[in-house]
Structures are given as C-alpha cells and as structure tokens.
Amino acid sequence: MSATNGHTSEGSRLKDPSLFNTKIVVGSRRLDSHSNKTFDVVYPGDGKTVIATIPECNAQDVNDAVASCRETFATFSQTTARQRSDMLRKLNDLTLANIDDLATLIVRENGKTRAEAVAEVKYASSFLAWFANMAEIGAQGETIAAANPNMRIHTMRQPIGVVACLLPWNLPLAMATRKIGPALAAGCTCIVKPAGETPLSTLAFAELVKRAGYPDGCVNVVTTLDNVAEVGKAICEHKHVRKVSLTGSTRVGKLIASQSAGTLKKLSMELGGNSPVIVMNDANLDKAIEGVLMAKLRTSGQTCVAANRILVQNGIHDKFLAALKEKIATYKQGDGEDDSVKLGPLITARAVEKCRAHVEDALSHGATLAYGPSPPPTPSSGGFFYPPTILTNLTSSMLISSEETFGPVVAIRRFETEEEALEIANDSDVGLGAYLFTTDLRIAARMTAKIETGMVGVNTGMLSACESPFGGVKESGFGREGSKWGMEEYQIIKAVTTDIS
Numbered sequence: 001m002s003a004t005n006g007h008t009s010e011g012s013r014l015k016d017p018s019l020f021n022t023k024i025v026v027g028s029r030r031l032d033s034h035s036n037k038t039f040d041v042v043y044p045g046d047g048k049t050v051i052a053t054i055p056e057c058n059a060q061d062v063n064d065a066v067a068s069c070r071e072t073f074a075t076f077s078q079t080t081a082r083q084r085s086d087m088l089r090k091l092n093d094l095t096l097a098n099i100d101d102l103a104t105l106i107v108r109e110n111g112k113t114r115a116e117a118v119a120e121v122k123y124a125s126s127f128l129a130w131f132a133n134m135a136e137i138g139a140q141g142e143t144i145a146a147a148n149p150n151m152r153i154h155t156m157r158q159p160i161g162v163v164a165c166l167l168p169w170n171l172p173l174a175m176a177t178r179k180i181g182p183a184l185a186a187g188c189t190c191i192v193k194p195a196g197e198t199p200l201s202t203l204a205f206a207e208l209v210k211r212a213g214y215p216d217g218c219v220n221v222v223t224t225l226d227n228v229a230e231v232g233k234a235i236c237e238h239k240h241v242r243k244v245s246l247t248g249s250t251r252v253g254k255l256i257a258s259q260s261a262g263t264l265k266k267l268s269m270e271l272g273g274n275s276p277v278i279v280m281n282d283a284n285l286d287k288a289i290e291g292v293l294m295a296k297l298r299t300s301g302q303t304c305v306a307a308n309r310i311l312v313q314n315g316i317h318d319k320f321l322a323a324l325k326e327k328i329a330t331y332k333q334g335d336g337e338d339d340s341v342k343l344g345p346l347i348t349a350r351a352v353e354k355c356r357a358h359v360e361d362a363l364s365h366g367a368t369l370a371y372g373p374s375p376p377p378t379p380s381s382g383g384f385f386y387p388p389t390i391l392t393n394l395t396s397s398m399l400i401s402s403e404e405t406f407g408p409v410v411a412i413r414r415f416e417t418e419e420e421a422l423e424i425a426n427d428s429d430v431g432l433g434a435y436l437f438t439t440d441l442r443i444a445a446r447m448t449a450k451i452e453t454g455m456v457g458v459n460t461g462m463l464s465a466c467e468s469p470f471g472g473v474k475e476s477g478f479g480r481e482g483s484k485w486g487m488e489e490y491q492i493i494k495a496v497t498t499d500i501s
C-alpha cells in the first residue's frame with residue numbers, strides 16, 4: 001500500500017494523547033506481538049494516511065491473553081454484583097469524560113462524521129450505564145418449588161468464565177461496550193479482538209478500563225488484520241474461552257461456530273442482515289423519508305440493520321421517490337471532521353467495490369438509476385467514497401435483493417398488496433431488522449407479527465437502544481444484546497438442590 005506515514009502526529013489530535021495506544025493489552029503489560037509484525041491502520045477519508053501501526057498478533061499472543069484473563073477470573077468472579085456495578089459506573093463516567101478523544105479516534109479509524117462518532121460514544125456509554133444497573137438485578141437467582149417435600153432447590157447466576165468479544169469496524173466502540181459491559185457486569189473477564197481496521201478506540205477504552213480500577217486481566221486486547229484466520233481459530237479452539245460473542249458477517253459467524261464446536265462454547269452471533277423497509281400507501285410521507293434515510297445512511301449505510309430493500313406500495317411510490325431524491329441531495333459527502341458533511345467514506349476500497357458491483361448488477365438486470373452517477377464509479381485514489389445512489393425497479397433476481405450492500409445505495413421495489421410485501425420481505429435467508437411505515441394500527445399489528453426478523457421498527461428508522469433486545473433470526477444469528485436479556489448471555493444458571501430431611 002502506498003502510504004503517507006502520519007501516525008506520529010496522530011496522538012496529538014487528542015486532548016489526552018495517552019489514550020492513543022498502539023500496543024496490545026495482556027494483563028498489566030502493553031506489548032508488541034510475538035510475531036514482531038505490524039499492520040497499518042489507514043484513514044478511510046483519504047485512503048492513504050497511515051494513522052497507526054499496530055501489532056499483528058498470532059496464536060501465542062492469544063494464549064497469553066487468555067491465560068491472563070483466566071488468572072484474573074479466579075478473583076474477579078468473586079467480587080460482589082454491587083462492586084461490579086460501581087466499577088462499571090466509574091468506567092462509564094470516564095468514557096463520557098473522554099467523549100471528544102474517543103470520537104476523534106472513531107472518526108480517524110472508521111471515517112464516520114464527528115456527529116456520528118459522538119453519537120456512537122453516547123450509545124457506547126449507554127450500555128455501560130445499562131449494565132451497571134443490570135449487574136445486581138441480573139445476578140438474582142430463584143427459589144424453585146420442589147416436587148419432593150424433603151428437597152429445597154434454588155438457582156444462582158454465575159459468570160460463565162473467560163469470554164471472547166469479536167468486534168466489527170462499523171460501530172467499533174459501541175459494539176465493544178455492548179459485549180464488554182455485560183461481561184464485566186456478570187463477573188467475566190474478556191479477550192477482545194477489535195476489527196483490524198478499527199483497533200484504536202478499543203485500545204483507548206482498555207486504558208479507561210485500567211483507570212477505572214479494574215484488575216489487570218479483566219480486559220485484554222489482541223489485534224490483527226492479515227492474521228485474523230490464525231487469531232480467530234486460536235480463540236475459538238481455546239478450551240479456556242467459554243463463550244464467544246461476535247458481531248460480523250454471516251460468513252465469519254459460520255466459521256466461528258464451526259471452530260467453537262470442538263469445545264462446545266456458548267455463542268452469541270449478531271450477523272448480517274438484509275433489512276426490508278415496507279412503506280404502505282397510508283404512511284406519513286415525511287416520517288417514511290426520514291426513517292428510510294436514517295436506516296439507510298447511518299454510518300454511510302454500513303450497519304447490519306441498514307435498510308437494504310425498500311418496498312414501496314404503488315399508491316405512494318412516485319411521491320416517495322420524488323421526496324427521497326430531494327432529501328438525499330442535501331447529504332454532503334466528505335471528510336468526517338468537516339461539520340457540513342453528513343456522509344463519511346466507506347471503510348475500505350473493497351466496500352466501495354461491493355457497492356459498485358451491486359449497482360452494476362442491478363442495472364444489468366433491469367433496474368433504473370433514479371439518482372447518482374452513471375456509470376457507477378470505481379474506487380478512486382481520493383478516499384473510500386461511494387456516492388449516494390437510488391435505484392428503482394428492484395427485483396428478486398438482483399444481488400442487492402439477497403446480499404446486504406453495506407453502502408449508501410437505496411434500492412426501491414414496488415408492491416401492490418400487504419401479502420406481496422410480506423412475501424418479498426420474508427424471502428431472505430437472514431432476518432435481523434425490518435421497518436414498517438403505516439398510520440393504520442391494524443396493518444401494523446398484522447404485519448409486525450408476520451415479519452421474520454428479530455426486530456421491527458414501526459414508523460421509525462432507528463431500532464437500536466441499550467434497553468431493547470438486539471439480535472436476529474435465521475442466518476442473522478442468535479442471542480440478544482443489550483436489554484434485560486443481554487447479561488444472561490454471559491452467565492450460567494446453577495441449580496442447587498438441598499436435602500433437608
């Protein structure tokens with residue numbers, strides 16, 4: 001890669017440069033990898049500036065990190081739920097106190113706009129606050145009415161052990177706290193692997209974990225880009241890792257599941273989506289446009305709940321399209337630090353290429369380009385940008401109907417009846433999010449019950465909140481994050497039976 005090496009000055013962008021960390025975390029130590037190799041983190045906004053050089057880990061680094069997590073688990077698992085609640089509150093205070101620096105790191109490693117990065121830190125913080133509250137509530141056991149009068153049965157909830165948190169690059173800090181927060185609340189210790197593209201916010205967060213007073217080894221971090229196959233396998237096959245939580249693609253989810261089978265780990269899989277949006281004739285047009293743009297363009301279209309197939313009923317189709325074109329034209333694309341910019345770049349040149357391939361495939365199968373450049377642009381040297389694009393006349397035969405695009409491409413399909421919309425929406429191997437716009441409560445009640453996804457937004461383009469269970473069905477995975485169920489994923493239920501005769 002041709003690169004401008006700018007990372008020596010990168011830390012000076014932060015108010016607290018000591019949050020700019022480029023070493024892995026193993027217990028009290030900040031280390032290079034056993035491999036002595038490194039990889040570069042590149043700023044997606046120009047596609048060439050190297051903002052950090054990070055250790056390329058191998059299986060030995062994983063083993064060291066797990067050993068440290070295991071050693072700490074012996075004592076950390078014995079802390080009280082109230083102590084863990086207090087520690088998480090302190091960690092949340094530190095996260096919010098460093099919101100500007102964390103947002104800067106997210107803008108630089110991911111490319112999203114500063115407003116989005118600040119929103120992400122707040123979202124990340126909400127999981128810490130939520131699980132600080134849940135630490136005590138979620139630790140409660142139950143008394144069971146035993147059939148045998150001589151027996152007393154009660155349950156206790158205990159931390160499952162060392163957990164692995166495998167993070168995506170699209171919301172690097174929020175997905176870190178959505179996993180690390182409940183793990184620490186439950187009394188687990190964590191080996192965290194951020195995505196290779198976005199390790200900096202995780203490494204900064206690990207420093208805050210230390211400052212919050214957590215024992216060394218509660219949160220260890222290993223980093224990799226090119227050696228992810230070896231590192232991922234070492235984590236999944238390690239007998240002392242008892243649980244893996246992944247947010248990533250369905251392809252990688254299947255790999256992790258098969259690699260974890262030999263040690264029968266508990267798994268949480270938050271995988272890819274292909275979210276349908278259904279806009280009914282009676283929808284409030286302003287709300288539908290606002291919701292579609294939110295669901296489509298957040299993080300430049302790179303979320304697993306991004307609207308991928310926009311199904312619009314015939315009676316409102318043309319009005320909807322005209323309003324959408326007008327509104328999308330106001331989305332300025334560019335450098336995330338520019339306040340007037342609403343859309344940042346994509347994460348890599350590969351992501352730009354995926355958008356181009358989806359648009360080209362749709363056009364070759366009869367779609368119409370309603371908005372955006374023609375021909376579809378290829379990755380250029382000026383950053384990983386793909387311009388906002390609207391396609392109409394989407395059909396099932398197009399790639400975009402079966403694969404998430406992960407970019408700012410809005411693909412619209414007409415439908416006539418409620419049944420037809422449901423059939424198209426459910427014609428997918430995955431089922432994570434779905435959105436419905438209607439002002440008729442009867443339609444909403446019927447359709448939300450029949451949509452095959454883990455989450456449905458009605459008259460909103462935003463499904464995500466720390467208090468709401470996040471997760472999917474079908475090949476979007478299993479397990480729920482956030483909410484009152486999120487901590488259970490990191491616990492075992494132990495039943496204790498006592499003979500009192």
Ligand SMILES: NC(=O)C1=CN([C@@H]2O[C@H](COP(=O)(O)OP(=O)(O)OC[C@H]3O[C@@H](n4cnc5c(N)ncnc54)[C@H](OP(=O)(O)O)[C@@H]3O)[C@@H](O)[C@H]2O)C=CC1
Pocket residue numbers: 166167168169170194195196197224225228229230231232233247248249250251252255256270271272273303304354404405406
């Ligand atoms: N649900 C979600 O939030 C996400 C969905 N995706 C989907 O995947 C598509 C492709 O994106 P891309 O980044 O290439 O996706 P990949 O499937 O290559 O990677 C997704 C994540 O899994 C990690 N990973 C890859 N291989 C392994 C492995 N063998 N063991 C453990 N972890 C692994 C990656 O880490 P690393 O970056 O270090 O390679 C990354 O964090 C996107 O267009 C999108 O559709 C992608 C990311 C997040």
Ligand SMILES: O=C(O)CCCC(=O)O
Pocket residue numbers: 168170171175247248270302303304305464470
């Ligand atoms: O998997 C993702 O894309 C990240 C989660 C998005 C969200 O929480 O809204």
